[in-house]
Amino acid sequence: QSVLTQPPSVSAAPGQKVNISCSGSSSNIGNNNVSWYQQLPGTAPKLLIYENNKRPSGIPDRFSGSKSGTSVTLGIAGLQTGDEADYYCGTWESTVGAGVFGGGTKLTVL
């Protein structure tokens, strides 16, 4: 049972937009910045979004992040088949002093 809650799977057609949610509490998302990671099949995760809505160099602006209270959302616009991957949210859990991840969301581009 992960501290951060994500839907196990989402799907959408190529070219469409999908949102992936991640909910937590005041001790994690509510008072800390959140990152999003993309894990393509058979590869190591990659940082997509940090500090809730910032993109590292090289990440296309099709990927966006937002935060409201104790929840965050990753948006992926103009879906491509190459976006099929597992997506994880992550942040700091202040009560125990450790990092935490969501359970991950598998994106299928139909």
Place this chain on the structure above:
Amino acid sequence: EVQLLESGGGLVQPGGSLTLSCAASGFTFSNYAMTWVRQAPGKGLEWVAAISDSGVGTYYGDSVKGRFTISRDNSKNTVYVQMNSLRAEDTALYYCVKDRCRSGSCSVLDYWGQGILVTVSS
């Protein structure tokens, strides 16, 4: 180019010990916190431990607290995790990860190694 190369994995019996190493290059190692993240076969990511840039601050996930010890040698650009009292549930791919921050307590993981497999089995 940032490179993180893990070593030291393998098969170990329950109750045994293993030390993983991660050699870093391509950035000023002593300016950044480092983290270990693991992924059991077919499962999601689990945050394991982090260490601040200086090595003074260390942080552990509940499942490994008291059994794992993270350390670093800034003169060798290397971070370690010593794993004791290993259990079957510690079987996973272990990733060495660079943090964007210095403290170890912000968990923005910007560069990942390819991972190294640890199997705990008799």
